[in-house]
Amino acid sequence: MRIAVAAAAVVTLSLTAACSSGGDDDTSSDGGSASAGAPSGDILVLTNRTDLVDTTFQDYKKTFEAKYPDVKVKFEALTDYEGEVKTRMNTKDYGDVLLIPNSVSVADYPDFFEPIGKTDELAKTYSFVNEAAVDGTAYGLATFGNANGVVYNKDVFKAAGITALPTTPQEFVADMQAIKDKTDAVPFYTNYKDGWPLTWPQSWMGAVSGDKDALVKMATDDAPWADGKEKATVDSLLFDVAKAGLIEEDPTTTNWENSKNLIATGKIGAMALGSWAVPQMQDAATKAGADPASIGFMPPPFLVDGKPVSPVGGDYKLAINVNSDHKAAARAWFDWFINDSGFYDLAGALPTVTANPAPANLKDFEATGVQYLEMTPEAKLSAIDNQAEIGLGQPDYYRQLVDAGRGASKDTKESIFEGLDTKWAAARASVG
Known part of the structure; x- marks a missing residue:
C-alpha cells in the first residue's frame, strides 16, 4: 500500500466547492466549534487503509465506542482513495x-x-x-509524520563490505557501486514505472542545507536547478546513480508491490522512501521468511554541521466534513484517533503529538544523530509549479533524468536543468 507523503505533494488542484453550510448540525461551524456539544450519533469515517479496516480499525471502534457509547462509528475503506473522494467532494456526502x-x-x-x-x-x-x-486556522491534523531517507537491506550492505552509512552523495554512489560489484542485488531501485516513488528528491529539500525554509526560498529563486543549489544537488543524485548503472536493468518494468519482496529478500540494496515504508518492508520480510531486522532506514547522505538531516512532514491530514450532521461525534473520533489510538506507532512513523516518543523501528535511524527538520510549507511553490507545468511531485521530469542518465534519451542533465530553470523563471514572473 502506498501512503501519501504530504511533504512531497506540492501540486494541488482546486475542486468545485460544496456548500459550506451544514445541515441540522449539533454545532455551528465557526473556529474550533466541532468540539462543542455532547458526542452522539452515527458517523462515517473514510480511510485509505483497506488492509486495516477489518482488523485494527475494528479494535479502534470498540475502544472508542466504549468511551463514547452514544456514538456509532462506521468505516468505508477506498482502494482508489484520491479518485473516489475527489469525486464525492462535489457533493456534501464525503x-x-x-x-x-x-x-x-x-x-x-x-x-x-x-x-x-x-x-x-x-x-x-x-x-x-x-x-x-x-489564515492561522487549521482544518486538519496529520495522522502521523514521515521522516525522509533511504530504506535499505542491512545484509546486502554487509555483503558489499559497507561498514558505515554514507554521509555524502559521493559516498552513497560508491556504496551502490560496491553493492553492484560484490553482490547480485540491484543497488538502487527507482520504481520508475509506478512513478510516485521516483519523486523523492523533492522530499529531500532541506536535507542539504538544514534550512526549514528551503521550500519558501525555492519559490523566490529564478534558477533552483543552477549548479550548487539544493534542488540541483538532490536531483543530481538520482541522475548520478542512473548514469553509473546502479539502478534496475530495465526501469520501465519495475513493480512497487514486488519491490517490497525484493528488498526484503536481499535482491535490492536501497530505495529512497519515507519512514512509513519501513514497516511495510519488514512485513514483507516476515511473509517471505526473511529477517525483518534486516530492513534498515538511513538519513539522506548529507551532513549539516556534522549531522545528517531528515526533512519531515505530515502524512494525510485527518479532517471533519463541514456538512456533517454530527460534528461533536466526528470531533470526538478526530481527537481520539490523533491523541489516543497509537496509529502512528502502528505505521512506524513520527507522532503528531509532539510529546509522544518515536516508534521503535526508528531507533536505529535516530542513533545516527539525525536531526528532524519540519519544513515550512509554501503555497506559492505549488502555484509556480502548476504554472510552469513541471510537476515537482510528479514522476515525469524525474523519469527524464533517469533516462538521460542511463542513455535512453539524448538529453543531458545540464539541458534538463536549463529547461527547468527557464520554465520556472517564466512561471514565477507570471504568478508574481
Whole structure:
C-alpha cells in the first residue's frame, strides 16, 4: 500500500466547492466549534487503509465506542482513495471524518472542512499544524509524520563490505557501486514505472542545507536547478546513480508491490522512501521468511554541521466534513484517533503529538544523530509549479533524468536543468 507523503505533494488542484453550510448540525461551524456539544450519533469515517479496516480499525471502534457509547462509528475503506473522494467532494456526502485528498487546494479547505483550531494554540501540542491551515486556522491534523531517507537491506550492505552509512552523495554512489560489484542485488531501485516513488528528491529539500525554509526560498529563486543549489544537488543524485548503472536493468518494468519482496529478500540494496515504508518492508520480510531486522532506514547522505538531516512532514491530514450532521461525534473520533489510538506507532512513523516518543523501528535511524527538520510549507511553490507545468511531485521530469542518465534519451542533465530553470523563471514572473 502506498501512503501519501504530504511533504512531497506540492501540486494541488482546486475542486468545485460544496456548500459550506451544514445541515441540522449539533454545532455551528465557526473556529474550533466541532468540539462543542455532547458526542452522539452515527458517523462515517473514510480511510485509505483497506488492509486495516477489518482488523485494527475494528479494535479502534470498540475502544472508542466504549468511551463514547452514544456514538456509532462506521468505516468505508477506498482502494482508489484520491479518485473516489475527489469525486464525492462535489457533493456534501464525503463522510463525517476523512483524510484530505492531496488534490484539494489548501485555499479551498474552509469550503470543505470544519475548523480544528488556531495554529498558534495547536502548535503547543501538535506538529505539522501549518500544513493544513488557512489564515492561522487549521482544518486538519496529520495522522502521523514521515521522516525522509533511504530504506535499505542491512545484509546486502554487509555483503558489499559497507561498514558505515554514507554521509555524502559521493559516498552513497560508491556504496551502490560496491553493492553492484560484490553482490547480485540491484543497488538502487527507482520504481520508475509506478512513478510516485521516483519523486523523492523533492522530499529531500532541506536535507542539504538544514534550512526549514528551503521550500519558501525555492519559490523566490529564478534558477533552483543552477549548479550548487539544493534542488540541483538532490536531483543530481538520482541522475548520478542512473548514469553509473546502479539502478534496475530495465526501469520501465519495475513493480512497487514486488519491490517490497525484493528488498526484503536481499535482491535490492536501497530505495529512497519515507519512514512509513519501513514497516511495510519488514512485513514483507516476515511473509517471505526473511529477517525483518534486516530492513534498515538511513538519513539522506548529507551532513549539516556534522549531522545528517531528515526533512519531515505530515502524512494525510485527518479532517471533519463541514456538512456533517454530527460534528461533536466526528470531533470526538478526530481527537481520539490523533491523541489516543497509537496509529502512528502502528505505521512506524513520527507522532503528531509532539510529546509522544518515536516508534521503535526508528531507533536505529535516530542513533545516527539525525536531526528532524519540519519544513515550512509554501503555497506559492505549488502555484509556480502548476504554472510552469513541471510537476515537482510528479514522476515525469524525474523519469527524464533517469533516462538521460542511463542513455535512453539524448538529453543531458545540464539541458534538463536549463529547461527547468527557464520554465520556472517564466512561471514565477507570471504568478508574481
